[in-house]
Structure formats: structure tokens, C-alpha cells
Amino acid sequence: MECMLRNFRKTLTTVALCGSALAAGLQAPLPVEAVSTAATQIQLFPGRADALVNGVPATLEEPAVVLQDSLFVPSRWLADQMGLQLSWNEATRKISLVTPKAYLEFDADHQTVSVNGEIIAFDEAASLRNDRLMVKLSWIAPFLNMTYTYDEASRSIAIRYIGQVSTAYKESALTADDAQPNSKPIAKFAFDKPVYRLGEPVHIVDLSYDPDAEGLPGYEWTGKEEAYFKPGTYTVTLKVKDGRGNESEPFSKTIQVTDSSYLTELEYPYYTNSVGSIFSYDAGVVSASVYGSEKKQTVPVLVRQPEDRTLLRGMRTSPVAAPGFLYEDTVSGSARLYTSYVNGMNSSSQLSIVIRNQDQSKPVQVTTTRKSISAPSVYNPVRAYKTLEDYMTAPASDEELTIQPGEAVIYAASPVLSPGQGVQSIYDIQTDGKIDVAYIMTPPGLQAYDLGKYKAIPQAVGDETGTFPVSEVSWEIDARELNNQLSLTIGDDQVEPKLTGTDKRNGQAAQHPGYAGVHYRIELKTKGKLAAALHPKGGFFQGTLRVNGQTLELPEAGLTPKEIVLLGRTENSQDTALVIELMATDRTKLPLELLVLPLADK
Structure with missing residues (x-):
């Protein structure tokens, strides 16, 4: 025994160094939040059934034993001390052990051990002694987040088990075909602050994760909004799914919205949406803000309709x-x-x-x-x-x-x-x-x-052919003194004379649906921040839009009267203008509404 312990001690010294390094890595802070762990101290005496667990005497079902210079410990007793799941499957005649790092299966009948589906020889990891499964300490330690050292004075082995984190982590049910148990993902998030104003963008930090690192392809939010426009307390709930379809427990947090205004529903998309994005047109909200008598504003608009490029339009629906x-x-x-x-x-x-x-x-x-x-x-x-x-x-x-x-x-x-x-x-x-x-x-x-x-x-029927003297229209809008929402329309006589033409075949006035073939250039001059959007007020818009030389991607189906496209935004006082170019197809229903909103510093 003395000789075996000396050899075991040499082996132990090398393994303990590796185990310590592993444990150090495993104790690094988790990215989600601070978690609590329970450390277990075990002192074993080779060849003896007595032991100390956190300083309290305990009795082993089978004494730890040194075999071929390696210490073997009883698996059931060790699993119980560390709160691990050890089970016997009568159908397969296998013992399974779920550890923090691996799923282990011991098959004594076939003298094999499975580690996450990988097969090794039974005697590399385990031994049977008095019908009890004994596991090699140096082999199982890395799977348990465990370190150990040999004490010469007491001729004992001191084991330190870091323990599993105390979180919402739960193992999914195992099946006979699982090579490794699949863990439920964890849904978790945080708001960047607990209280928001009306219309203030809510920033959510996603802290969800999958213990098996399989990714989270499924997110299900309830109660989540970009911003809230009524005061009150709102509950936001998240559930996530991993790559195998396992669903997390729901995670909920509440948010408080005060009766203090940051942005109105009208203003919100103009401040926060990306250029080219489509958002809903709420006729009630917009009419109250833009068309209300207390909100009306006019600005100088210079319209040019030069008759220097004739448009010959040949069309038939x-x-x-x-x-x-x-x-x-x-x-x-x-x-x-x-x-x-x-x-x-x-x-x-x-x-x-x-x-x-x-x-x-x-x-x-x-x-x-x-x-x-x-x-x-x-x-x-x-x-x-x-x-x-x-x-x-x-x-x-x-x-x-x-x-x-x-x-x-x-x-x-x-x-x-x-x-x-x-x-x-x-x-x-x-x-x-x-x-x-x-x-x-x-x-x-x-x-x-x-x-x-x-x-x-x-x-x-559907003949929309004619000769039109105007094919280029330009607007210069002086919005430098704009301090309220502004609405201007293309295709009626509010801002510009209607474009007319003649059908040469009969000398009658020609139809001009959508002003198809006419190129508009609208220069919106400003000395501060503003945003501009286009709304198909007449019922429908299909065509192309360019803002400051960049083409906006619009839906193939066009825009309906319930939609608005954000054309552009000046971000600072150095931006002096937005240049909007527009051409519509004959399917467009005029008029089109140009909406302009001055932006305050937020």
C-alpha cells in the first residue's frame, strides 16, 4: 500500500496542476449575471470507509481504493455528495451519470464507457468492486469541475468540488438515443433603465443563452414594444428555443412609463426609423398634428415646370x-x-x-x-x-x-x-x-x-396616350424657418398647376395618370434637423425614389394609402438640404403627399 500511495502521489501531482487550471477557467465570471455556487470539500483516506465532507464525518459505501497507481472512488457516493444525477437503466443495463461537462454511460456487460457518445475501454475509467461501480478520480475530475491534492501528513486526498451554478438551468428529459442530454435554453433580458417617458425608445439588452451552445433560432416576445404611448406599467415576457426545439421557461420583467412626453406617435418614426423604411399611416394621428388649425404652416415653395422637353407618352392598359x-x-x-x-x-x-x-x-x-x-x-x-x-x-x-x-x-x-x-x-x-x-x-x-x-x-379602353409639354418638374422648398409639421401635395393644384397635355389623334385633353414619364426633383432646404416622408394620399404609389443620389428600395407591390416611406433625414446643422427625385408609374393614384417634420435634439 505504501508503494502504491507513493506512485499515486506522483501521478496526482501532475493531474492536480491540470485540474487547477481547468477549475480556474471554469470559475471565470459568466456573461449574464453574478451567480452563486456551492463549494464542497471532501477528504478521503485510501483503504478506509470513513471520510470528511465539509469537515463533517461521513461513511463511504465502499472505501476508496488505489488500483494500478490510480485512486478509485465509489460513484454513487461521489454523485450524492455533489448533487449529480446517477441512474440505472434496467432496459439497457447501463449506468448513466450527468456531469457539468459530459454525459457518461457505463456498460459493465460490454466493458465500455461512453463519453458524449465516444466509446472508451471500461478499465480506463472505472472498475467494479463488490458489485459497486468505482470511478477513477483522475479521469472523472475534469468532467466534474473538481480539483484534488494529496496530503502527505494525513495520507489523505483533499477534493474540492466547485459545484453547479444556481440558475434557472434545467436539463431536458433524456431519451435512450441521446448521446448527451440537451439543456433547456435560458431566456433573460434587461432594460437599460426601469422608467421611460411616453414615446421614448425602449432599449432591451438580450441576455439569453443556450448552455449547449446550439444557438437560439426562436424568440417569442409578449408585450414588447419599441416605445409606449400611454402611461402605465407594462410586462414584457420572453421565451426562447434552441436548435433542437427545447423551449425555455418564460422570463418576465416590468417597465414603468410615466405621463411625461418624449415623442408623440406621429413624431416617433421620423426620429427613429431607418431611411427607406415603411411605417403605418394613422390618419387620425396625422390629421390632428398636421391638419389641425393650430398646426398649419406654409413655407415658400418655388415650382418650375419648364416646357423645354416634350413628353410623348404611348400607353395602353x-x-x-x-x-x-x-x-x-x-x-x-x-x-x-x-x-x-x-x-x-x-x-x-x-x-x-x-x-x-x-x-x-x-x-x-x-x-x-x-x-x-x-x-x-x-x-x-x-x-x-x-x-x-x-x-x-x-x-x-x-x-x-x-x-x-x-x-x-x-x-x-x-x-x-x-x-x-x-x-x-x-x-x-x-x-x-x-x-x-x-x-x-x-x-x-x-x-x-x-x-x-x-x-x-x-x-x-385604357388608352392613356398623349403629348405633354412638361416632363421635368422642380420644387425648391425653403424649410429654414419650419417649426411645425408641413404637408405638401404633388398632383393637385395646392402647390403647382396640374400637368396637362393633348391627344394628337383627336385634339382632346389627354389623360395623365400618375404623371407617368415626368421626373420630379424636389430640393428641401433647411438649416437644422428635419425628416421627410412620402404618403400616397390619392390611394397608391408605384415608382422610384432617390434621395441625395441614393435609390430607396420600395415594395414591388407599391405603397398603399395606409403606408408612409421615410425619405430622408438631416442629422445636423451642416446638412443644408435633402434632394428628392421621383418618377411614378401610370398605376400611381395622385395626389402624393410630402410630409416634412422639424426634429428637435433628443
């Missing part, structure tokens, strides 16, 4: 059922050619733009300065905003085309359209003489000499 000319007119100088048609024939077709030089004595030069054309699609009317977006971001060009006196040429031709497919295009051109422009739908491969075969197509 119903499909084109026969080949022929859809629209034609004469332009000179700058023009915007805007088309949107759907092939309603039973065979493939092609939309072409034909230009004829009116002058019989000299050539005319046509320069394309910007363009965009969509790919054929059955969803073309729905995705028309993409063509506008491409047009707004397209670089300027200078493609030149010379047309001889009296000559007609195919200026542009769409890709081939299958039945039901549509196409949309925008071309900005500059000419040095008068030209006739015609939009024509024909079978694919139209040549100039074929033009005489086709006649004008009669007007049909």
Missing part, C-alpha cells in the same frame, strides 16, 4: 390586339419618348419607335442622352417601376443618329414579344430639327419600307 400605329406626333429639340404596351395578339410581335425627318432639304441629327428598356414580361405592368429605376440610375449617353432628308428610320425596336408579354421603354433625345415620332406594333423584323402596310389603331 389593355393589350394591343392588332398590328398598326399606336401614336404619333411631331417634336423638335428635346423630347422624352415613353412607351408601355402589351402584345394582345395570338402571335409574336415587336414594338418599334419610328422617326422621320420632316425636312426635305437637310438631314437631322438625333442624339440619345439617356435610355432604359425593360425585358419582355407578362408582369410588365406590375414591374414598370424597375424600368424607371434603371432610367434614373443610367449614365448619360451621347449616341448619335443622322436621318437624311425625308427619311424614316427604325429608331428603336423592342425584343420580340410573345403573346401576353409587355415592354416598357424611356428614351431622352435631342434633335436639331423637326421630326415625326411614331409608336407601332408589328410582327417582328419591321423594315422602314414596310411602314406603308400599317394604319393607325383606333383608340381603345
Whole structure:
């Protein structure tokens, strides 16, 4: 025995150093909160059944014993002292032990031990003595957060067990197929302060975690709001799920909201939402703040509607059922050619733009300065905003085309359209003489000499074609003295004259839905902080928006009258303006409402 203890002592010294380092790491502060642990001190005397537990005498069911220079201790007694779960499974004839670091299974029949599913030889970790399972102390110590040392004077082994943290941690039920027990995740959070004002953003620090480090893909909040707009006490509850579907116990905290105002419901999204975000339009809240008599405010707005770029708009909401000319007119100088048609024939077709030089004595030069054309699609009317977006971001060009006196040429031709497919295009051109422009739908491969075969197509339901003298509109809004909410509308006569045009085919006023094809540039001048938003007051908006050169991503389905998009925000006094660019599709229902809100320092 003396020799065995000397050898055991040498082995113990090395293991104790490793165990101490491990214990030091395990005692590092947890990131969630301070937790309490219970340390257990055990003193064992090899070969004796008596022991001391926290200084109190105790009796072992089987004395600790040194076998092959290693100390073995009775597993049941050790588990009881440390509050661990040791159980016998009659069906599998295995003993399982749940430790802080591993799930262990001892199979004496097959002389194996499983550590989190990994198999090792039984005698590397355990031994049977008098029908009792004995475990090797040096092997099991790392799994138990345990350190131990040998005392020469008392010829005893002192064990220090750090214990398990006192938290809401609970093991899930084990099944026969588990290689390792899966722990319930812990839901936990904290507010950055206990009391908030009305409309003050509530900041929540998420302290939830999964003891098995499997991640937390599922969060279920109850009572959580970004801010509260009525005074009172609110309870917020959180439950989380780990990667295996185990659900935490609910965790709740209360928050107090005083009757002191920080932000109103109207103001809140203007201060806190990200640019380009969509938020709900509460007509009651907005009307009380913006349209109430005590809140009305006007500011200087300079509107320009120059008639220096003619818009030839060729559009039809119903499909084109026969080949022929859809629209034609004469332009000179700058023009915007805007088309949107759907092939309603039973065979493939092609939309072409034909230009004829009116002058019989000299050539005319046509320069394309910007363009965009969509790919054929059955969803073309729905995705028309993409063509506008491409047009707004397209670089300027200078493609030149010379047309001889009296000559007609195919200026542009769409890709081939299958039945039901549509196409949309925008071309900005500059000419040095008068030209006739015609939009024509024909079978694919139209040549100039074929033009005489086709006649004008009669007007049909959904025909939204015409010539408009204005295609560029600019606003300069002087908001430097703005001290209240401001509402301005596009598409009615509140701020600007309505845009009108003529249908060349019959000389009547042309419809102008959505001001499609018109480019708006709105400069909002300020000397302080403000936010601007767009609201489809008339019922619907689809199109493209750019603010200070950045395109905003809008929903494909467009905006409804119950929605607002935050256009932009000036953050400090050095920001002197917001520049908003806008183009709408023909699906847009005017008017559009521009909402501007001055922002206080918060």
C-alpha cells in the first residue's frame, strides 16, 4: 500500500496542476449575471470507509481504493455528495451519470464507457468492486469541475468540488438515443433603465443563452414594444428555443412609463426609423398634428415646370390586339419618348419607335442622352417601376443618329414579344430639327419600307396616350424657418398647376395618370434637423425614389394609402438640404403627399 500511495502521489501531482487550471477557467465570471455556487470539500483516506465532507464525518459505501497507481472512488457516493444525477437503466443495463461537462454511460456487460457518445475501454475509467461501480478520480475530475491534492501528513486526498451554478438551468428529459442530454435554453433580458417617458425608445439588452451552445433560432416576445404611448406599467415576457426545439421557461420583467412626453406617435418614426423604411399611416394621428388649425404652416415653395422637353407618352392598359400605329406626333429639340404596351395578339410581335425627318432639304441629327428598356414580361405592368429605376440610375449617353432628308428610320425596336408579354421603354433625345415620332406594333423584323402596310389603331379602353409639354418638374422648398409639421401635395393644384397635355389623334385633353414619364426633383432646404416622408394620399404609389443620389428600395407591390416611406433625414446643422427625385408609374393614384417634420435634439 505504501508503494502504491507513493506512485499515486506522483501521478496526482501532475493531474492536480491540470485540474487547477481547468477549475480556474471554469470559475471565470459568466456573461449574464453574478451567480452563486456551492463549494464542497471532501477528504478521503485510501483503504478506509470513513471520510470528511465539509469537515463533517461521513461513511463511504465502499472505501476508496488505489488500483494500478490510480485512486478509485465509489460513484454513487461521489454523485450524492455533489448533487449529480446517477441512474440505472434496467432496459439497457447501463449506468448513466450527468456531469457539468459530459454525459457518461457505463456498460459493465460490454466493458465500455461512453463519453458524449465516444466509446472508451471500461478499465480506463472505472472498475467494479463488490458489485459497486468505482470511478477513477483522475479521469472523472475534469468532467466534474473538481480539483484534488494529496496530503502527505494525513495520507489523505483533499477534493474540492466547485459545484453547479444556481440558475434557472434545467436539463431536458433524456431519451435512450441521446448521446448527451440537451439543456433547456435560458431566456433573460434587461432594460437599460426601469422608467421611460411616453414615446421614448425602449432599449432591451438580450441576455439569453443556450448552455449547449446550439444557438437560439426562436424568440417569442409578449408585450414588447419599441416605445409606449400611454402611461402605465407594462410586462414584457420572453421565451426562447434552441436548435433542437427545447423551449425555455418564460422570463418576465416590468417597465414603468410615466405621463411625461418624449415623442408623440406621429413624431416617433421620423426620429427613429431607418431611411427607406415603411411605417403605418394613422390618419387620425396625422390629421390632428398636421391638419389641425393650430398646426398649419406654409413655407415658400418655388415650382418650375419648364416646357423645354416634350413628353410623348404611348400607353395602353389593355393589350394591343392588332398590328398598326399606336401614336404619333411631331417634336423638335428635346423630347422624352415613353412607351408601355402589351402584345394582345395570338402571335409574336415587336414594338418599334419610328422617326422621320420632316425636312426635305437637310438631314437631322438625333442624339440619345439617356435610355432604359425593360425585358419582355407578362408582369410588365406590375414591374414598370424597375424600368424607371434603371432610367434614373443610367449614365448619360451621347449616341448619335443622322436621318437624311425625308427619311424614316427604325429608331428603336423592342425584343420580340410573345403573346401576353409587355415592354416598357424611356428614351431622352435631342434633335436639331423637326421630326415625326411614331409608336407601332408589328410582327417582328419591321423594315422602314414596310411602314406603308400599317394604319393607325383606333383608340381603345385604357388608352392613356398623349403629348405633354412638361416632363421635368422642380420644387425648391425653403424649410429654414419650419417649426411645425408641413404637408405638401404633388398632383393637385395646392402647390403647382396640374400637368396637362393633348391627344394628337383627336385634339382632346389627354389623360395623365400618375404623371407617368415626368421626373420630379424636389430640393428641401433647411438649416437644422428635419425628416421627410412620402404618403400616397390619392390611394397608391408605384415608382422610384432617390434621395441625395441614393435609390430607396420600395415594395414591388407599391405603397398603399395606409403606408408612409421615410425619405430622408438631416442629422445636423451642416446638412443644408435633402434632394428628392421621383418618377411614378401610370398605376400611381395622385395626389402624393410630402410630409416634412422639424426634429428637435433628443
